[in-house]
Amino acid sequence: MRIDGLQYANWSERIFREMRAGGVDAVHVTVAYHETFRETVLQLEAWNRRFERHGDLLLRGRTAADIDRARETGRTAIFFGAQNPSPIEDDIGLVEVLHDLGLRFMQLSYNNQSLLATGCYEAEDPGITRMGRAVIAEMNRVGMVVDMSHSADRSTIEAAEISARPIAITHANPSAWHPARRNKSDAVIRAVTERGGMLGFSLYPHHLVGGSDSTLEGFCAMVAGCASAYGVEHLGIGSDLCQDQPDSVVEWMRTGRWTKEVDYGEGSAAAPGFPPMPGWFRDNRDWDRIDEGLTAAGLDPSEVAAVMGGNWHRFFAASFGPAA
Amino acid sequence: MRIDGLQYANWSERIFREMRAGGVDAVHVTVAYHETFRETVLQLEAWNRRFERHGDLLLRGRTAADIDRARETGRTAIFFGAQNPSPIEDDIGLVEVLHDLGLRFMQLSYNNQSLLATGCYEAEDPGITRMGRAVIAEMNRVGMVVDMSHSADRSTIEAAEISARPIAITHANPSAWHPARRNKSDAVIRAVTERGGMLGFSLYPHHLVGGSDSTLEGFCAMVAGCASAYGVEHLGIGSDLCQDQPDSVVEWMRTGRWTKEVDYGEGSAAAPGFPPMPGWFRDNRDWDRIDEGLTAAGLDPSEVAAVMGGNWHRFFAASFGPAA
Numbered sequence: 001m002r003i004d005g006l007q008y009a010n011w012s013e014r015i016f017r018e019m020r021a022g023g024v025d026a027v028h029v030t031v032a033y034h035e036t037f038r039e040t041v042l043q044l045e046a047w048n049r050r051f052e053r054h055g056d057l058l059l060r061g062r063t064a065a066d067i068d069r070a071r072e073t074g075r076t077a078i079f080f081g082a083q084n085p086s087p088i089e090d091d092i093g094l095v096e097v098l099h100d101l102g103l104r105f106m107q108l109s110y111n112n113q114s115l116l117a118t119g120c121y122e123a124e125d126p127g128i129t130r131m132g133r134a135v136i137a138e139m140n141r142v143g144m145v146v147d148m149s150h151s152a153d154r155s156t157i158e159a160a161e162i163s164a165r166p167i168a169i170t171h172a173n174p175s176a177w178h179p180a181r182r183n184k185s186d187a188v189i190r191a192v193t194e195r196g197g198m199l200g201f202s203l204y205p206h207h208l209v210g211g212s213d214s215t216l217e218g219f220c221a222m223v224a225g226c227a228s229a230y231g232v233e234h235l236g237i238g239s240d241l242c243q244d245q246p247d248s249v250v251e252w253m254r255t256g257r258w259t260k261e262v263d264y265g266e267g268s269a270a271a272p273g274f275p276p277m278p279g280w281f282r283d284n285r286d287w288d289r290i291d292e293g294l295t296a297a298g299l300d301p302s303e304v305a306a307v308m309g310g311n312w313h314r315f316f317a318a319s320f321g322p323a324a
Numbered sequence: 325m326r327i328d329g330l331q332y333a334n335w336s337e338r339i340f341r342e343m344r345a346g347g348v349d350a351v352h353v354t355v356a357y358h359e360t361f362r363e364t365v366l367q368l369e370a371w372n373r374r375f376e377r378h379g380d381l382l383l384r385g386r387t388a389a390d391i392d393r394a395r396e397t398g399r400t401a402i403f404f405g406a407q408n409p410s411p412i413e414d415d416i417g418l419v420e421v422l423h424d425l426g427l428r429f430m431q432l433s434y435n436n437q438s439l440l441a442t443g444c445y446e447a448e449d450p451g452i453t454r455m456g457r458a459v460i461a462e463m464n465r466v467g468m469v470v471d472m473s474h475s476a477d478r479s480t481i482e483a484a485e486i487s488a489r490p491i492a493i494t495h496a497n498p499s500a501w502h503p504a505r506r507n508k509s510d511a512v513i514r515a516v517t518e519r520g521g522m523l524g525f526s527l528y529p530h531h532l533v534g535g536s537d538s539t540l541e542g543f544c545a546m547v548a549g550c551a552s553a554y555g556v557e558h559l560g561i562g563s564d565l566c567q568d569q570p571d572s573v574v575e576w577m578r579t580g581r582w583t584k585e586v587d588y589g590e591g592s593a594a595a596p597g598f599p600p601m602p603g604w605f606r607d608n609r610d611w612d613r614i615d616e617g618l619t620a621a622g623l624d625p626s627e628v629a630a631v632m633g634g635n636w637h638r639f640f641a642a643s644f645g646p647a648a
Contacts, residue, residue, distance in 0.1 A: 091369070
């Protein structure tokens with residue numbers, strides 16, 4: 001089983017066929033960066049059209065059982081997530097509405113301060129806000145995963161503590177391996193995994209030692225180290241694949257409507273766009289390489305299967321329904 | 325089994341308890357008159373709170389099986405509908421989005437011309453529009469019932485012909501019995517029922533001979549006549565109960581934001597508000613009276629059961645899922 005904990009591509013039939021070629025059973029796809037509720041609904045409408053047009057390749061994922069249905073019918077299950085709480089605006093009632101519409105992950109902040117939590121680019125992190133506590137409780141109630149991939153450390157640790165259900169960092173790597181702003185400290189990873197949460201390893205070049213020249217061996221050795229440190233059962237892949245997107249999309253991700261200036265995020269004035277993916281993971285067709293790399297790094301077959309998708313499947317099954 | 329084809333009350337725990345006292349297993353409730361998409365979502369959020377607070381009395385209906393679940397657990401299943409296509413604005417993609425959020429009925433027009441069809445108060449009725457044809461096809465695809473209760477005759481007959489699935493007039497009576505503007509001609513009722521559609525009899529005083537002084541005997545004799553004329557299997561109740569609503573709500577129904585003038589609709593300057601309900605149907609507690617009245621009018625027990633809810637149950641089961 002292969003499950004990707006995060007992708008945001010410029011979706012096309014070609015990409016959906018690459019998912020099938022790579023044996024990808026399920027993908028958590030981003031439907032909002034800075035979109036309002038209505039703008040997010042337009043993204044969901046676009047997905048409804050894709051499900052209608054490409055029903056031979058895709059199905060809409062609502063529960064972990066939909067992954068099994070996708071496997072049985074040779075398709076990929078698509079699960080929705082938001083990288084920012086902008087889709088709920090200032091209205092906690094939109095948590096359940098968006099869950100009804102299929103949203104299964106929501107980041108509490110994206111680089112900046114939000115109404116709920118602090119992002120990883122802010123100078124100060126005052127932790128989870130009053131509304132943040134209320135929204136975490138509501139997400140717990142309906143079955144929407146708290147994702148802290150782009151959040152600051154204190155906010156992330158507090159979210160893990162406050163949430164009654166395990167949370168996730170769907171796409172990031174340990175900063176001890178590569179000290180990027182978006183990678184996560186040992187304390188953060190422990191706070192998440194010790195409470196049953198998940199870490200999805202990112203393949204986005206800015207998150208990798210060596211960037212686009214990163215090696216498969218280096219990446220897989222890092223994963224093996226994390227399996228020893230945090231327990232293999234808390235680990236998955238969250239490739240952060242942003243395939244075929246124009247630079248205008250990376251600009252939207254980084255600056256939304258919050259500034260009139262240029263913000264380069266993890267890039268720079270010299271390299272403002274998406275960096276090329278590492279040669280060993282061009283796109284969805286290359287999942288076999290990760291499988292092979294993890295085996296070469298010393299993981300046994302059951303551990304490889306857990307990291308490639310088994311852990312996400314278990315986590316999805318425990319997370320997407322109403323609280324018991 | 326007792327199913328009401330339309331209510332729009334000022335919802336309260338007292339009313340939900342009256343539904344239980346009256347043995348009402350399911351109700352189609354209005355969630356929009358002139359509301360935009362976002363405003364409709366606010367109404368759905370309010371219902372989500374009611375389901376959370378009154379889970380002992382209510383459950384959210386999505387399929388006919390939810391009616392059976394409601395009966396087994398002593399609750400009332402609530403199904404959503406819009407009296408106007410305003411919630412989809414100018415965006416056909418919102419049909420599937422609103423179906424995902426539980427909308428199971430949508431009127432193509434409400435008294436006035438809409439983007440889709442003509443309402444029963446317009447002087448001219450040019451029939452179903454271009455967008456109307458597209459939206460009917462989309463409603464057919466996802467499983468949302470075309471409701472023509474407030475539409476004009478030509479538009480209604482065309483909708484019945486264009487729709488690939490049976491349509492409904494959820495709340496109106498024959499104009500041959502009482503020639504109110506909102507009641508329906510024989511040609512309209514035949515167009516709907518001959519194609520498998522449903523007519524829900526209204527208990528709103530403006531739709532009744534004698535208004536608030538209408539008699540149970542007269543109403544039930546009219547129902548018995550329709551059973552002979554159109555077939556008992558196409559008949560149900562759509563009480564149009566608007567309990568506990570202030571006059572401001574009847575104003576919203578009638579004038580929305582489409583005029584700055586006063587429009588009295590079925591009322592008049594002398595009687596602008598909701599008229600009192602007939603004494604034999606004060607509210608949901610009085611469903612036994614209709615049962616008794618239909619029996620007294622000569623319907624046999626299986627016919628009474630069909631009109632009281634069995635027909636709506638069959639129609640819901642055939643209508644709310646994706647097209648085969």
